[in-house]
Amino acid sequence: MTDHAHALELGTSTGIDSRKLAIWTFIGSECLFFASLISNYLVHKETWLTGPGPFPHEAWTSPSGQVFEPIIEIPLVTLGTALLLFSSLFVVLALANAQRGNRRGLLTWLGATLLCGVFFVGMQVYEFTHFVHKGLTLKTNLFGGSFFVLTGFHGTHVTIGVIWLLTLWILAWRGRLTADKSLNLEIAALYWHFVDVVWVVIFPVVYLIK
Amino acid sequence: MSLRTTARRPSRRWVPLLSLLVLLAAACTPEHYPQTALLPLSDFARIGDDIQDKTLYWATGVFLLVEGALLYAVFRFRGRPDDPEPRQVHGNTTIEIIWTVIPALILAAIAVPTVRGIFQTNAIPKGDVLRIDVVGHQWWWEFRYPDLNLTTANELHVPVGQTVSLHMGTADVVHSFWPPRFAGKRDVFPNRETRLWFKAEQAGEYPGQCAEFCGIQHGRMAFRVRAQTPEEFQGWVSHMQTLGAKPAGAAAAPAAPAAPAADSVRTATAGGTVAGAPQDSAYAAGEKLFMTKGCVGCHSLVAVNAPKGMVGPNLANVGARTYIAAGTLKNTDENLAHWIMDPQGIKKGVLMPNLGVTAEEARSLVAYLRAHQ
């Protein structure tokens, strides 16, 4: 991943590694991506109650008398959220170990991060399946559409993060993620933190605010 | 010695060019354009026009000044390679401030009438207001007068001197309603009512058209505004209100135009008062065809209590309209017949299918429709 002709020889004008600067830039751009998706969710929140249910926080009775209970389940998602937040801590510990060249600590904490990420994705897969069984699909109503698209794209980001961190974990396991290459992990960690922070916004917007 | 010839030759040579210039100069006056936005005929249109004039004056002034300065510099500071290096100036803060502040002041001069105009145009008209519901369709306009219980299509009748309040929407995609002589555009949306209002100042017939791209036939989605004196408008309303569930033509087609609105006199002769026996038989045949060929599936022939949600324009007074197919063709018998036989050839993609109507059948249908004035 070392892809910079100039910086190798000369250092950079800002003193920040170019890859690190690039990932920050990318994250800045991603903020607008998620801001747009969240806006889309909030805009439709004002109108979707007219459509057919189910809804996140409100019960809904169909014209034929079928009752749809509020659909979201906060406890499970709270657990997922907590694990995602902890994973941000774990990846910091993994990075600290990587920088000190402690392969064992690196593997442990990076592994813990990965487990949290995998659990989160699993939680989302379970939740999506569960919703579909309860009658909520992309097509059902605007809540379904906005919800699946917003959380789905976040989930995709988490999945990409898991693949990225898994690649690094394998490198570390083979002893190729040495201290001088810890920047590779630092960059992935920045992305991982960002994905967590986005969830910290999405979680209250979707699950807590009625 | 050759003074004379050289003086004359060019003058002859310039004739075509001069006449072309005259033609183009004529093409630069608003009077050349019936659909112009520069000759407002309503209170609403004047608000925008006044602001536009003001901005145009400022813009022209700035244009002359800045382009003049540019041209001056282009000629004045023409240099040669061996000229000495000019004085190296890097900037001047005072000048920067001046040319930031002056445009800002000009903008303020435009902003004040603009804000006033925004609030005026967004105001809800009060008092003696005639409500008209405008519905955009691919690719024609429906006009409903809820207080008068009337429906018509592609020709908006408005009384001079009375404010009309347009409540607008669409049956399908986004369109934009634009009667340039009376008002600027207002987009029409599904599930979202938009408004426009104006008080016409002068009687006459004026063109308008859809201004938001709405599919294959966006280019052929025109309408007419017929501004009428209050008396004429009242006459039109009374006449239209006779076009109830059973069109006047069914029992006595010729009787219908007995009390025609003043503005429909022009075309009334076509299928009206002089209907003889052959006209009657053609009319009867046309009526039968209209019911059996499938026309009724999309077109209503009643102006009063007209059904909503029809795919095609209301035809209750189609015989009296200036254009057919939303401004595509002049409403002559020939064009109407052609249109009935081959709508897809004339207006590709229009929702009216080619129904395999023969020339003979088309003639009958024309006779029938022409009677609907």
Next chain:
Amino acid sequence: MATTALDQQRAHAKAHAEPTGLWSWITTVDHKRIGILYGATAFTFFLLGGIEALLIRIQLGAPNNTFLAPDTYNELFTMHGTTMIFLAIMPLSAMFFNYLIPLQIGARDVAFPRLNAFSYWVFLLGGLFLNVSWLFGAAPNQGWFGYANLTSRQYSPGLNVDFWMLGLQILGVASLAAAVNFFTTVLNLRAPGMKLMRMPIFTWMSFITQVLLLLAFPVITVALILLMFDRFFGTSFFVPSGGGDPLLWQHFFWIFGHPEVYILILPAFGIVSEILPVFARKPLFGYAAMVFSGIFIAFLGFGVWAHHMFATGMGPIADTYFSLVTMLIASPTGVKIFNWLGTIWGGSIQYKTPVYFALGFVAMFIIGGLSGVMHASPPADMQQTDTYFIVAHFHYVMFGGSIFGLTAGAYYWWPKMFGRVLDERLGRWHFWLMLIGFNLTFFPMHILGLNGMPRRVYTYPEGLGFEQLNLLETVGAFILAFSFAIFLINIWKTSRGPRNAPADPWNAATLEWAIPSPPQPWNFAEIPSVHARDPLWEAKRERGGPLPEPQRVSGEGIHMPNPSYWPLVSALGLTAMMAGLMLIHHLGPWGIIAGGAVLLFGIFNWAFEPAG
């Protein structure tokens, strides 16, 4: 003779470092070659968009014309707009970003050379993806703005909108990747001593453009994703029958769309701001004011989107806000124009082709700017919007502005890029015909628009008075097209001449002119150190005359990135994914999975190959 020595030296340098042949272009990661690829591709698309425009003009040359069927016309105007914006002006600007930013800041390449190649390949494939639609008889036909709900499955059942939506999505990836790259490059790879406020103005304007790209493109990406879900997976974000709101699309589109306008014009601002000082032999007037007005314009550009929507009836408060902020933008724009005037004022203008185009840019852009102020006022804009007045306005900005600026840049940097100075006489013919043709085509549109001619109509009836000026515009369009034929002849003629351009043919001020024309792969044998804003002028002043012609060196010991084909593989994977998405109802998810696998494979190999 000196020339033979130089030739030998060149041959030597070539043998050592400059690979040739098709494969070397496919695997190149050299920013200069990628720049040339961008330029050649974008110029081809520009000619295609021009042909589309000519067909449109023929159709509109006479009332009730049947030269084009209505559906064909709608495809043509949609593809003309989409092509000119995404496949011509943006990538032509990208050509200059690529070629010039590293040279101007004194770097050997961009921060991520392979990512740069990836951007180009994605752009090329995205452009092809969009245009392949012609072969399927399903070119996009809903307008480049793609207003909902016309774009819904119900009203646009064909593949047309799919091609557009997915094509733009691909192009967005190219733009974002490039923006991350150039943003990092400008911040990180500046030569020692090149502080931000010493950067050449073109680099500055390009840098601002990258910020706009980074912040605007995610918004259109999301809008296109939502549209994609509506069309493919049955959601109703913009579908009224399911509770969606078509107006939401307009907000998303213009939150992207207005900054996009500045994405298209700021690079041209930069080019002209480079050219005017060089040919007036006088530094840029008010450098700091130029930089900050650019930043201010970009900043305000995010707060004015709804001025495209005055006709939607947003209510007086929103109208007032968007109207006033729009007017405010006129202020920094005016500052730019006055500073250009200040730059040539008191100068000693050397009339070469680039300065003709640069001055033409200023003259035309003034008109575009003033008509822009005219529709900042909603009550007036209600009449102007969606008419040919708007078409006139944005062509004065996009053509009179961007294209004049980019053409000026082409003439100015041509010797640097290809080692040959373009012919002066043909260049002037090009300029005058372009200026005349441009004004004949677009000025009458102001008059037609104010007098009631709406946009996007495939024809107009007789009797509305539109005949004469439309015919005049059509004639103008052909003159305009002819001027570009002269440009092509000029390129052809020049390419047959000797490759003898000096390093610094214009007595210029910036670093790219300090190295041989064309530069060697590593740009600078020695990274320069910068002590002033116009480093080359400074050096010449110190020396008391022109600098000696720089020598070509062997480049041994200079570490350069390796060529790579993984960017192309990844780009192919990405495009295959989008194609798979389009065929989802035929292939199921397998097309997407296959494309995704290729993409992943490409990225992994890219990540693990030695970069050099």
